Amino acid sequence: EVQLVESGGDLIQPGRSLRLSCTTSGFTFGDHDVSWVRQAPGKGLEWVGFIRNEAYGGTAEYAASVNGRFNISRDDSKSVAYLQMNSLKTEDTAVYYCIRGGAYYDYWGQGTLVTVSS
Amino acid sequence: EIVLTQSPGTLSLSPGERATLSCRASQSIWSSKLAWYQQRPGQAPRLLIYDASSRATDVSDRFSGSASGTDLTLTISRLDPGDCAVYYCQQYDTTPWTFGQGTKVEIK
Numbered sequence: 001e002v003q004l005v006e007s008g009g010d011l012i013q014p015g016r017s018l019r020l021s022c023t024t025s026g027f028t029f030g031d032h033d034v035s036w037v038r039q040a041p042g043k044g045l046e047w048v049g050f051i052r053n054e055a056y057g058g059t060a061e062y063a064a065s066v067n068g069r070f071n072i073s074r075d076d077s078k079s080v081a082y083l084q085m086n087s088l089k090t091e092d093t094a095v096y097y098c099i100r101g102g103a104y105y106d107y108w109g110q111g112t113l114v115t116v117s118s
Numbered sequence: 119e120i121v122l123t124q125s126p127g128t129l130s131l132s133p134g135e136r137a138t139l140s141c142r143a144s145q146s147i148w149s150s151k152l153a154w155y156q157q158r159p160g161q162a163p164r165l166l167i168y169d170a171s172s173r174a175t176d177v178s179d180r181f182s183g184s185a186s187g188t189d190l191t192l193t194i195s196r197l198d199p200g201d202c203a204v205y206y207c208q209q210y211d212t213t214p215w216t217f218g219q220g221t222k223v224e225i226k
Contacts (some may be wrong), residue, residue, distance in 0.1 A: 045163065045206055046157075064119075065212045090124040097162055101212040104153040106174060108162040 002026040002107045006098045009112030016088055020112060022081040022098030029079035030054060033102025034071060035084050038094035039111070046094070048072075050102040051081065066092075088116045120144055120209050122190075132226045135197050139221045141190040141207035151211040152185055154192045157174035157220075158203045166205075167192065199225050 008020040022034065035050035049062035051072040060072045073086040081098060095111040121144040131137055143153075150154035155163040165174040167183035170190065180195045190207055202225050207218040 044220045045157075045208075046206075047217065048216040061213050079177040103151065103215070104165060104208065105155070105163070106165045106168075108164075110162055 002100065002108060004098045004100060004109035006096060006109045006112035009096065009114045011115045011117065012088060013118050014088060014090055014116055015088045017084070018088060018114060019113070020083040020096055020098075021084070022083070023111060024079045024081070024098075024100070026076050027100065027107075029074075031075040032100050034072070034074060034081040035099040035102055035105060037097045037099060037105070038092075039097070040091075042093045043094075048083070048096070052102060085114070088114075092116050119214055120147070120212055120216050122207050122209060122218035124205075124207060124221045126221060127219075128222045128224060130224040130226055131197050133197055133199060137190040137194040137197055137201070137223055139194075139205055139223075141192070141218050143188045143190070143209060146187045147185070147209055148187075148210045149211045150185055151209060152183070153208045153210065154181075154183055154190075155206045155208065157206065158202045163206065182195055191211075192223050194223070197223075197225060200226065 003025045005023045036048040053061040069087045074081045093116045097111045098109040100107040101106040123142045125140045152170040154167040157163040170185040171183045181195045184191045202218045204222050
């Protein structure tokens, strides 16, 4: 069974940093791109970015709203992906979903809540 | 950035009726790199349709998708109470990938 489990969500002050983890199982992690999508409370879905698998260079793409502040990485030996979030803003408050895939999204985690507030 | 605009905002129908959800793109997406998701309250989104008209695994054949130029359509035939959810369209033709703002389907 394919599973993705996010962790690391927290209440954090503006300007601080936070790293989310996405622990996966049930599939060959290294064969797949991994994406992050977020959803602010009561709002719609917003694409954050994704990281390609190593066969395609392991490079990442980001939304303009997070580019330069967020970094997506992966550890294929552990089947884990990360979302490093720096210089957090109140508008980054959202549930962050980790997803298998870089285009359309067939398997989602349950999400982890990040609240940015002073 | 490709903007996706969904209509209507809310759709209220009776069980057994047919629902037609629209999603208009700000530019043509001829590659058909379009998807639809269902999000029930308190749950993560679920993939329904990808590549504009291909149903995802284990998705009922009551759900169908189509696309033409800038217009995408998700049709739910024979509405079931379990279809109460917010539905989102998504394009993955040109980065940044974008989502529509969602259509809420209510069952009377």
